[in-house]
Amino acid sequence: MQKIFIEYEKCLGCGLCELACSFEKEGLFNPTLSRISVTRLYLSGLYIPLVCQQCTKPLCAEVCPVNAISRNGQTGAMIFNVDRCLGCQMCRMACPISAPIWDEVRGVVSNCDLCDGEPKCVQACAVGALQYIDEAEANILREGPIAEKLAELTKIL
Amino acid sequence: MLKGGYSGKLLYVDLTAGRVSEENLSRELAIKFIGGPGINTRLAVDLIRHNIDPLSEENVVLIGAGPLIGTNTPGTSKTIATTKLPVTGSLATMTGGGAFARALKYCGYDHLVISGRAKSPSYLEILDDKVKVCDGNGLWGKGLHEVTDILYTKYSKMSYGTSCSVLVIGPAGENLVASALTQIDKSTGHLGRGGLGAVLGSKNLKAIVVRGTKGIKVADPKGFMDLTLPIIERTRIDPVREEYTKVGAAIAIEAWAACGMLYRHNYRDAIKLDELSRRFPTAHYLELKKSSMGCPSCPYQCKSLLEIKEGEFAGVYPINEYLLAIEMAAAWIDGTPEKGIKFVSDADDYGIDAYQVNGVMEVLCELYEKGITSKDEIDGLTPEATFSFAMETLHRMTKGEGIFGALGSGPNGLLEKFGDKAKPYVLSLKGHFPQLEPRANLGAAAWGQLTNPRGHQGPVMLTIIPGRSERGLRRYLARIGASEEAINRIFSLEGFNVAIDTKYTEDWLYLLNCLGVCRREAITRWYTLDSLSALYKTATGLDVTATDLIRAGERTFNLERVYNVEEGFGIKDDQFPDRMLDETLKHGDQNLPLMDYYKQKVLTREDMAQLLRDYYVERDWDPETGRPKEEKLKSLGLSREARSPKKKSSKRA
Numbered sequence: 001m002q003k004i005f006i007e008y009e010k011c012l013g014c015g016l017c018e019l020a021c022s023f024e025k026e027g028l029f030n031p032t033l034s035r036i037s038v039t040r041l042y043l044s045g046l047y048i049p050l051v052c053q054q055c056t057k058p059l060c061a062e063v064c065p066v067n068a069i070s071r072n073g074q075t076g077a078m079i080f081n082v083d084r085c086l087g088c089q090m091c092r093m094a095c096p097i098s099a100p101i102w103d104e105v106r107g108v109v110s111n112c113d114l115c116d117g118e119p120k121c122v123q124a125c126a127v128g129a130l131q132y133i134d135e136a137e138a139n140i141l142r143e144g145p146i147a148e149k150l151a152e153l154t155k156i157l
Numbered sequence: 158m159l160k161g162g163y164s165g166k167l168l169y170v171d172l173t174a175g176r177v178s179e180e181n182l183s184r185e186l187a188i189k190f191i192g193g194p195g196i197n198t199r200l201a202v203d204l205i206r207h208n209i210d211p212l213s214e215e216n217v218v219l220i221g222a223g224p225l226i227g228t229n230t231p232g233t234s235k236t237i238a239t240t241k242l243p244v245t246g247s248l249a250t251m252t253g254g255g256a257f258a259r260a261l262k263y264c265g266y267d268h269l270v271i272s273g274r275a276k277s278p279s280y281l282e283i284l285d286d287k288v289k290v291c292d293g294n295g296l297w298g299k300g301l302h303e304v305t306d307i308l309y310t311k312y313s314k315m316s317y318g319t320s321c322s323v324l325v326i327g328p329a330g331e332n333l334v335a336s337a338l339t340q341i342d343k344s345t346g347h348l349g350r351g352g353l354g355a356v357l358g359s360k361n362l363k364a365i366v367v368r369g370t371k372g373i374k375v376a377d378p379k380g381f382m383d384l385t386l387p388i389i390e391r392t393r394i395d396p397v398r399e400e401y402t403k404v405g406a407a408i409a410i411e412a413w414a415a416c417g418m419l420y421r422h423n424y425r426d427a428i429k430l431d432e433l434s435r436r437f438p439t440a441h442y443l444e445l446k447k448s449s450m451g452c453p454s455c456p457y458q459c460k461s462l463l464e465i466k467e468g469e470f471a472g473v474y475p476i477n478e479y480l481l482a483i484e485m486a487a488a489w490i491d492g493t494p495e496k497g498i499k500f501v502s503d504a505d506d507y508g509i510d511a512y513q514v515n516g517v518m519e520v521l522c523e524l525y526e527k528g529i530t531s532k533d534e535i536d537g538l539t540p541e542a543t544f545s546f547a548m549e550t551l552h553r554m555t556k557g558e559g560i561f562g563a564l565g566s567g568p569n570g571l572l573e574k575f576g577d578k579a580k581p582y583v584l585s586l587k588g589h590f591p592q593l594e595p596r597a598n599l600g601a602a603a604w605g606q607l608t609n610p611r612g613h614q615g616p617v618m619l620t621i622i623p624g625r626s627e628r629g630l631r632r633y634l635a636r637i638g639a640s641e642e643a644i645n646r647i648f649s650l651e652g653f654n655v656a657i658d659t660k661y662t663e664d665w666l667y668l669l670n671c672l673g674v675c676r677r678e679a680i681t682r683w684y685t686l687d688s689l690s691a692l693y694k695t696a697t698g699l700d701v702t703a704t705d706l707i708r709a710g711e712r713t714f715n716l717e718r719v720y721n722v723e724e725g726f727g728i729k730d731d732q733f734p735d736r737m738l739d740e741t742l743k744h745g746d747q748n749l750p751l752m753d754y755y756k757q758k759v760l761t762r763e764d765m766a767q768l769l770r771d772y773y774v775e776r777d778w779d780p781e782t783g784r785p786k787e788e789k790l791k792s793l794g795l796s797r798e799a800r801s802p803k804k805k806s807s808k809r810a
Contacts, residue, residue, distance in 0.1 A: 012402060012449055012458045016389060019229040019454065022372065023382070029228050030263065030372025032320050042309070042343065043473050045448030045462040104370075123386070124229065126393040126456035127402075 001076045004036075004112075004119055004130060005138040006049050009145065011129035013040045013047030020124035024115060035101060035112035036121045036130075049129060051121070052099040052112040054078055060091035060100060060111075069111075077114040085109055161376035162224035162696030163187060167200075168266040168288065170281060172360055173214065173273030177288045182267050188699055189794065191671035191706070192223035194250035195713040196268055197239035201248060202720050202798055204270065211243040211352065212333055212359040214274040220324075220365075221268040222258035223673025224697055227373035229385050231392055232680030233673045234259055234452035236324075236341060242351035242611070243335040244513070244566050245588040247721045249610040252670055253348030254452040254460070254477075255341030256322035263320055263369025275361035280308075283367045293363040300506040301327035304364055305343045312366050321368040327508020329555045330354030331363070335566035336513035336554070344475040344505050345450055345460060351589065351611050352566075354508045376698030384692050388683050392456045401679050402449050406459040407442065407479040409622070416623045417597035417744040421488035422542065423519040424584055424736055426743035427597060428487045437483050437494050445494065450475060457679040463498055470495045474502045485515050489544050496544040500551065507555040512613070513567040516590035518542075518550040520571050523582050530575065536560055584734040587612030587726070595733060596742040596749045598623040599760075601659040607731040608659065608772065610721055616662040619678060620655070620754060627653070634658070637665040638686040638707040646775070653754045656772035668710030712793045718778075719785050719799045728783040731769055738762055 018034035026033045036051035054076050061069040061078060068084035069091060071077070080091075080100065085108040092100045092109060100111040112119075114132075122132045133141070159165050159182065167180045182196075190196045197219040204217045218240045225233040236258040239250045261269060264285050271281070275290060278297035282289045296304050304325045313321035322342055329337035337354030338347060349356075357363075375381040392398055401408055410433070413419055417427035445465060451458030463474045476482060476498060486497030504511040518540070524530040525540040532539055536559040538549055553561035564570040568585030575583075584591060589612045593603040600623070605615015619625055619633050627648055634644045639661040647657045665686075669676050672689060690703040733751075741748035751760045760768075773780045777789035790799045 012451065012456065014451070014456050014458065015453045016229055016231070016456065023229065023378070026372070027378065028372040028374045030370070032263075032370045033372065042475070043462070045450075047448075124389055126231075126389055126398070128393075 002114075002117070002132055002134055003054060003076070003138060004051055004114070004122060005133050005141065006051070007129050007131075007141070007145070008046065008048045009129075010127050011038065011047040011049055012127050013038055014126070016124040016126065017049060017121035017130060020120040021112075024120040025110070033101065033103065034121075035099075035110065037101075050097050050099060052078065052095075053097070054112075054114070059094040059096070063090040063094040065090065072113070075114045075117045078111060079113055080109060080111045082106075082108050082110065159184060159187060160698040161374045162228070162693070163192070164222075164262045164265045164267050164371070164373065166266050167268045167270065168283070169270045169272070170288065170290065171273045172271065172275040172279070172290060172362065175275075175290055177290075179266070179286075184699070187224070187697070188701060188705070189709065190713065191668070191693075191709045192267060193221050193235065193237040193671045193673060194239060194667060194717075195671040195709055197221040197237055197250060198248070198713055198716050198720075199798065200268065200270060201239050202716060204272065205241055205248065207723050209241065211241040211246070211356055214360075216241050216356055216359070218271040218353070218356055218360070219268060220257075220261070220271070222262045223671055224267075225692060226673035227259045227262040228375060228381070228696060229389070229454060230674070230692060231385075231388055231683065232452075232455045232457065232675040232677070234454055235670055235673050235675060236261075236346060236348060237670055238339075238348055238353050240353060240356050242353070243355050244351045244569070245611055247587060247610045247724060247726060248717060249351060250670065250717065251349045251351065251353060251611075252676075253339075253341050253346035254675070255324075255346030256320075256453050257324050257341045257346065257365075257367060258673060259453050260320055260322040260367040260369050262373055263371050264367055265369070265371050269365075271357075271360065271362065274359065278361050278363055280364040280366065281362060283365065283369075284312075285369055285371060293361070296363045297331060298328065301325045301340050301508045302343060302506045305340070308364060308366050312368055320370060321366070323364055323366050324348065325364040325508070326354040326357050326362070327506060327555075329507045329509035330358035332555065332557050333358050333565075334509060334555060334557060335570075336510040337508050338510050339508060340505055344477045344502075345452065347477050347505075350510045350512070350613060375696045377695040380695035381692070384688065384695060389456075391683065397679065398457055401457050401459065404439070404443070405446075405449060405461045405479060406677070407439075407461075407483070410437075410480055410483060411439070412622055413480070417742055417747075417749050418594050419484055419487055420594040420597065420742060421484075421519070423516075423523045423582060424591075424594065424742065425523075425740075427594065427749075429745040433483070433487065436492070437487065437497075441494060442479060445498075447473065452675070455675065455680065457677070459677065459679070465495050465498065468495065470499045474498050476501060477505070481511060485511060485547065486544075488515070488519065489542050489547060491544050500544070500547055503548070504551055507551065509551070509555050511551075512590060512592055514551050514554055515547065516567055517554065517561075517564050517571065518547050520579070520583055521550070522546075524575060524579055527582070529578050529582075534560065581735060584736055585612075586734070587730050589613035591734070591737070593617075593621075594742060595737055596751050597744070599655055599752065599754050601655060601662045604655045604768070605659045605663060607733065607769065608663070610717055610726075612730075615659060616666040617676065618662045618666065618681075620658065620662075624755065630658075634661055636685040637661060638703065643775075652757050654768070654771060655754050656768040657775045660772060660775045663714055664707055664710040666710070667713045668707055671709055671713060708793065712795060715776075715785050715790065715793055716795055716798055719790065719795065722782075722784045728769070728781070731783055733765065738765065
């Protein structure tokens with residue numbers, strides 16, 4: 001299964017991913033309607049893109065009182081059925097990163113559906129902070145940064 | 158009704174009456190003036206009466222965005238302000254980075270028009286179409302950085318530059334110091350050299366917060382994405398991007414030092430590359446750099462977040478241009494990167510133009526050295542090229558203390574204070590210290606200082622780097638809309654004619670600003686006049702040709718000029734200071750006279766006069782006065798606009 005792999009260290013905070021997402025899903029450029037959002041922590045110099053991680057145990061689906069959330073077997077994405085959505089936002093509260101977004105105009109919640117396996121945010125990322133890759137590969141890619149962090153920590157210790 | 162690209166509305170805020178109103182942006186205004194400086198200037202000529210005091214209640218501030226801003230077109234974020242400026246006395250447009258213009262568009266407005274004066278300190282809150290003038294007493298007196306943090310915490314929970322943006326003035330603006338500017342999103346955008354900060358201060362307006370959730374549509378979604386996605390793809394594989402974001406705008410610093418552009422000591426000498434490398438090594442700067450910062454939609458984040466880990470100046474500093482810190486510190490006997498950073502960061506916090514402060518300081522040093530002034534006259538201080546005197550000048554100019562209270566406008570203040578005896582030592586172009594040294598490199602950026610309504614910077618485009626090949630420049634000029642005949646006039650038998658070149662780069666720069674595209678070459682090299690017109694067409698659905706577009710840039714430049722001619726500006730103001738014409742610039746062992754771009758010949762005063770005539774002729778302006786000819790204005794469709802608006806023609810003004 002493929003997933004959106006985020007290397008936030010590479011992110012520059014330009015937000016082209018947010019624009020690509022809202023354009024694909026809502027037909028206009030509007031970061032507030034994007035399923036991916038970049039948190040820009042000004043003085044720490046960190047730009048952190050946050051998007052649904054399509055959890056193994058999705059709490060969003062468990063708390064949904066009307067069973068509006070189910071997994072797409074092919075892509076592994078959690079699909080939100082907008083027609084069933086009550087707008088109670090329990091999924092947003094249950095989610096560890098509050099990834100589902102609230103659409104104030106329609107009064108429903110929506111979420112990343114991996115664009116049916118061709119995520120537009122990844123295509124729009126010019127700096128390689130977002131990649132759509134196999135989970136196994138993502139694990140390998142994580143090893144490098146983890147080793148670097150460890151090296152840094154041991155230096156401090 | 159506009160189909161896309163534009164938000165479609167103009168927002169008017171009358172601070173005197175506390176009244177807010179809006180108006181639809183008409184199709185005619187959009188087509189003729191595109192956006193940014195175009196629409197700003199068109200509105201300004203009706204709203205700002207001639208010969209008013211820039212700091213009076215009658216002045217109006219226009220802040221505008223462009224039709225590509227808010228979309229995924231890379232590098233489109235420019236906020237454009239237009240007003241009558243206290244430093245120059247001219248009507249001028251200013252540009253700045255940050256997320257302000259985008260957030261304004263997401264609120265539903267392309268342009269914001271601020272008139273009148275609030276009774277007490279205030280700030281303006283624009284949350285989508287809910288617009289309110291709020292009590293700003295709690296913010297007044299505070300530094301620009303602190304106010305930015307307060308507003309982010311209140312409106313954006315500290316995440317900056319998403320859909321929320323703030324524009325703030327510092328204590329210098331509150332104190333009506335003429336050289337006060339504003340900052341957008343802390344130091345992400347400097348906006349308003351020439352005194353926008355003082356104008357907003359005179360209106361009792363400390364800050365503007367914009368937070369928009371409406372987004373931007375485009376008229377032809379598929380056509381538009383077919384144009385933007387390949388550009389994003391090209392930036393992804395661009396080897397320059399990685400280096401550029403690593404180093405930032407300071408990437409040019411060595412090339413600048415190599416040709417003498419890092420002038421100092423009141424334009425008497427310039428730092429050499431070996432001294433720069435020794436005192437300000439790039440490796441050290443990269444150690445200080447914590448991360449890049451920049452504007453929304455731009456993969457070439459050119460600003461820096463720096464961290465000084467230990468010592469007197471330990472702290473985290475958002476810096477718009479590290480280059481600026483070095484330009485300042487290189488002049489001080491005890492200058493270090495850390496001291497330069499501290500100086501520009503404090504100038505940012507005070508909301509004052511560091512170039513003007515540094516210029517005043519250097520003139521005082523020379524006047525003292527030449528015996529024209531004394532310690533007593535300068536409040537007991539010893540003027541010397543040191544960090545501590547630079548900081549004193551900065552603090553005192555901001556607070557308007559002692560003699561420094563009279564020097565807030567820079568060159569004009571110095572001339573008023575010290576009179577004719579100081580004249581040879583005060584280098585001024587329309588009230589600004591020239592920012593680009595023509596003796597180092599006479600490209601369009603340096604030469605264009607003559608014709609720019611603010612005088613401190615021409616179009617900083619390709620010829621900012623010396624010695625570009627003729628072939629490359631010809632290709633570039635064709636790309637930005639110059640005709641083959643015009644290009645042949647630029648490359649005549651006498652070599653490269655920088656004056657004629659400036660005309661075409663000015664029109665291109667004004668068009669970029671109208672659309673909202675950043676002028677930095679890292680961005681503009683992805684665009685041509687043709688590709689921009691395709692983007693404009695698909696974004697807005699308006700049928701505009703490439704020729705129409707570049708004419709809009711030219712129209713805007715001419716409208717600004719004709720307004721300023723009415724204000725008394727003309728050929729007398731389009732002249733380099735004597736020192737640049739008569740003296741050489743010491744650059745190590747070399748003495749650099751004023752020469753042409755390819756350094757083939759030394760330019761005399763007659764040569765310079767001829768260049769200015771060439772420019773006026775190319776612009777179809779009167780070669781004797783520099784006034785746009787009636788026929789020219791008619792052909793640009795500006796006959797009505799050019800008529801002197803002696804009286805207020807809008808009830809809102």
